Amino acid sequence: MDQEFFWYLLGTLAAVLTTFGFVPQIIKMRKTRSSKDVSLMTLFQFSAGVLLWTLYGFHIGDIIVVVANIISFLTLVVAIGFYYHYR
Amino acid sequence: MDQEFFWYLLGTLAAVLTTFGFVPQIIKMRKTRSSKDVSLMTLFQFSAGVLLWTLYGFHIGDIIVVVANIISFLTLVVAIGFYYHYR
Secondary structure: OOHHHHHHHHHHHHHHHHHOOOHHHHHHHHHHOOOOOOOHHHHHHHHHHHHHHHHHHHHHOOHHHHHHHHHHHHHHHHHHHHHHHHO | OOHHHHHHHHHHHHHHHHHOOOHHHHHHHHHHOOOOOOOHHHHHHHHHHHHHHHHHHHHHOOHHHHHHHHHHHHHHHHHHHHHHHHO
């Protein structure tokens, strides 16, 4: 495998893992119908962070940064919705 | 304020918010002494993600990416420890 391709794959895998990092938390809240131990502050702090990353992505003109953080934000909106629904 | 300085501050704030995103979750587990609703898979998925980001940071020679993700990883190690301790 080409070295650059290896690093491209590794970077992509890193991005996918962190972008979809809250999906297992969403699934767990849905399954157990409980969210009381989940930190709402963590969800809001990540939401604010990825929104700022999205703006920063537009500024540096990096579409990957923009798209990854918009997807992250959407998963966080669902997580926050489930937090309130199941708490 | 200089425009570039504004974007520098915004990028830094984005990085700080997401790097320390699990700190409120750690504090909540410690306070409530309970972790059963927290998704261990989310913690492991983020851990794997930030480790790969760290390697990628070394590859692209970006010290900020390296340091931010190592700090993130350390908070995740604490979070995983608390998860097992308080579940």
